[in-house]
Amino acid sequence: MHLKNTICSVKMLFQVLGKRVKYINTWKFKKQSISNKYINLYILPIICTFGFTGNHTFKNIETPLSTSEQRCLIKKDIYLSINEDNNLNQVEKKIFIKKIDKRLPKYIGYFKKHTKNSIFSWELIAAISYQESHWNHKAVSKTKVKGLMMLTKDTASYMGIKDRLDPNQSVYGGVKYLENIFKRLPKSVVGSDRIWMTLAAYNVGLGHLEDARIITERFGHNPNYWSDVKKHLPLLRLKKFYKNTKYGYARGKEPVNYVKRIQAYLNIIHEDKKTYLASLSFKEIFHKN
Structure with a gap:
């Protein structure tokens, strides 16, 4: 054209x-x-x-x-790219829906506050946070990552975060770190592919993601498409593949499942919002702050 x-x-x-x-x-x-x-x-x-x-x-x-126009376009692309096979099983779905009612209200203000001027929507950050900590700001893993966004000590220090268990600081640090990854990805990665690769890198590290992109290209596939890269990330756990990479071994299947589950949570949050709005009267909708 x-x-x-x-x-x-x-x-x-x-x-x-x-x-x-x-x-x-x-x-x-x-x-x-x-x-x-x-x-x-x-x-x-x-x-x-x-x-x-x-x-x-x-x-x-x-x-x-503008940032809001960019976010609108990317948000549309995200929802178009979420596949039907990302559904959780019924038990997981029911638990998550209950957590939306019981736990999300406690933290939603932080998600909205720190995405106000971000390329990321609060719904996406909320979905990431649930995958990380199940919306428990006191969460601590065996590897000592902590808080709503489960930041490592090094990441928190890099982002200027002093208390990882403080929900406000944790969400701020998580959003800023995601934005940092987003900006560092190659310019050839666009739209929702850029979002999903950002999430994968948040989980497994930008270096390992780049190794997977190189492997993807060696197999004759497109390193700029998440649909191609996610097929090759699991190869990083096999010696014959990771021995020739810069960053070595990685549990490459984890970031694939990580992104898949966040997509499912995001889809449920989106549907829950539509159901909630549909339940309100005309007067209630237009008198909400």
């Missing part, structure tokens, strides 16, 4: 997210100037061809999308 005056519109972005359009062509003389102005715009080594990366931040050449 060729556009004379704009890189894309919001409508165009949704076509890119839906993988109906992958690249936009522009004039050769514009290539360098656009590259200098928008560092998040990925330039392929092909004349005049541009692709979208990062947060899909371009409304047109002159107007970047």
